[in-house]
Amino acid sequence: MSALYLYGVTRPRELPARLSERGIFLVESEGRAAIVSELDAAPVQPSRHNLLAHADVVEELHEQSVVLPTRFGTVLDDHAAALELLALPDIEQLLELHRDRSELTLKGTYEESVLEEVSRPLAPLRDAYRQAPTLEGGIALGEAVTEALADRRDRDLARVLERIERHVEDVVVSKPVGEYGALDLALLVRRDAVEALEAALAEATQELSPPLHLRLVGPLPPYSFVSLELPVAA
Amino acid sequence: MAVMQRESSAGYITRAPRSSGLADVLEILLDRGLVVDAFVRVSLVGIELLTVDLRVVVASVDTYLRFAEAVNRLDLQAVDQSKSVPDLIGGAEEDGAERKTKGAVEGGMDAIKEKIGLGGRGSDDDDDNED
Numbered sequence: 001m002s003a004l005y006l007y008g009v010t011r012p013r014e015l016p017a018r019l020s021e022r023g024i025f026l027v028e029s030e031g032r033a034a035i036v037s038e039l040d041a042a043p044v045q046p047s048r049h050n051l052l053a054h055a056d057v058v059e060e061l062h063e064q065s066v067v068l069p070t071r072f073g074t075v076l077d078d079h080a081a082a083l084e085l086l087a088l089p090d091i092e093q094l095l096e097l098h099r100d101r102s103e104l105t106l107k108g109t110y111e112e113s114v115l116e117e118v119s120r121p122l123a124p125l126r127d128a129y130r131q132a133p134t135l136e137g138g139i140a141l142g143e144a145v146t147e148a149l150a151d152r153r154d155r156d157l158a159r160v161l162e163r164i165e166r167h168v169e170d171v172v173v174s175k176p177v178g179e180y181g182a183l184d185l186a187l188l189v190r191r192d193a194v195e196a197l198e199a200a201l202a203e204a205t206q207e208l209s210p211p212l213h214l215r216l217v218g219p220l221p222p223y224s225f226v227s228l229e230l231p232v233a234a
Numbered sequence: 235m236a237v238m239q240r241e242s243s244a245g246y247i248t249r250a251p252r253s254s255g256l257a258d259v260l261e262i263l264l265d266r267g268l269v270v271d272a273f274v275r276v277s278l279v280g281i282e283l284l285t286v287d288l289r290v291v292v293a294s295v296d297t298y299l300r301f302a303e304a305v306n307r308l309d310l311q312a313v314d315q316s317k318s319v320p321d322l323i324g325g326a327e328e329d330g331a332e333r334k335t336k337g338a339v340e341g342g343m344d345a346i347k348e349k350i351g352l353g354g355r356g357s358d359d360d361d362d363n364e365d
Contacts, residue, residue, distance in 0.1 A: 008268065046264065048256055055259040059252050071267035085270060094268075105258070112304065119305045126305050133306075135299075142298025145305055174261075179297055186262070198249065205246045215248040223262040 004036040004076040005044065007057045008069040008221065009091055016060065024057055027082040032091060034082040035061060044073055062221040066098050069221040094226055100191050101169065102219030106201070108156065108182035110149075111211035118148035156208055157183045163204040167197040172224045182212055186224035194219055 012028040026033040058069040129137040170188035
């Protein structure tokens with residue numbers, strides 16, 4: 001019997017043809033279902049194709065009803081292992097908890113012009129560097145700019161959170177990636193509150209932009225809100 | 235695969251109903267989601283490195299020097315009227331006028347300004363309602 005690649009857990013239902021044609025099927029038990037496909041060759045490579053396929057399956061199914069997405073790379077030994085997984089009480093609790101909820105990711109990036117705004121008080125330091133462009137002077141100036149940018153990030157994060165907190169049930173705040181990264185949030189939102197969240201963000205950008213650009217993606221399955229590790233006797 | 239992606243951008247917020255590309259999903263797929271320890275029998279070489287790389291804290295000397303150079307190119311004098319955000323938009327006209335008096339002679343300087351976004355805003359001042 002072949003191994004099964006596990007995409008996530010959902011409620012039993014008919015799968016869209018687009019997915020079943022690609023070999024995705026459900027292993028069902030007592031109102032719960034594991035989303036799987038047969039796996040010929042292990043190990044699974046974290047390739048672009050595989051990662052996007054995983055995301056595509058869980059996102060597609062989450063559009064209609066709850067999906068608890070699995071971390072990429074989870075493989076079940078066989079059908080029996082899928083049934084064992086579905087029998088865990090935590091699975092039922094999470095399915096119920098996330099019944100009407102979605103994750104949205106919100107990332108913010110600054111335009112380079114943010115440096116102009118945050119560096120205004122640093123003119124003396126900059127002038128000193130201009131007159132004597134030493135390595136030490138450059139590092140001192142750059143360090144001061146980095147600090148000013150960090151303050152700006154904290155300020156903007158606080159403002160964004162203040163604007164959206166009424167519309168979200170939970171938030172995971174991560175460190176933004178890149179020199180011009182401004183914020184990186186995962187938001188747990190009721191499905192019927194997504195529009196209100198969008199409106200609140202649109203309002204927030206009037207106050208914050210430029211130079212802040214926001215990117216809101218979702219509704220996605222609640223990747224960031226199912227991260228409990230289930231201990232299972234093998 | 236032909237998934238319809240509706241993506242829209244209104245002002246400074248981009249809206250994507252589904253993830254569109256690795257950048258949107260990489261971290262959440264590798265770093266989050268349900269973990270079922272006993273079931274994970276495939277160890278994925280390279281993932282640890284990948285996620286660590288994504289989280290590299292960018293506060294190196296290299297970054298400092300790049301920021302220093304970027305700030306060095308800025309004309310901080312011109313903005314010491316301490317503009318707030320609304321002022322930046324309204325003030326673009328002044329910048330634009332100033333730019334016009336300079337004409338094309340200082341193209342090199344203007345070109346740099348364009349590149350770092352100062353000139354770019356100035357050149358937008360004729361059609362403020364563009365948004």
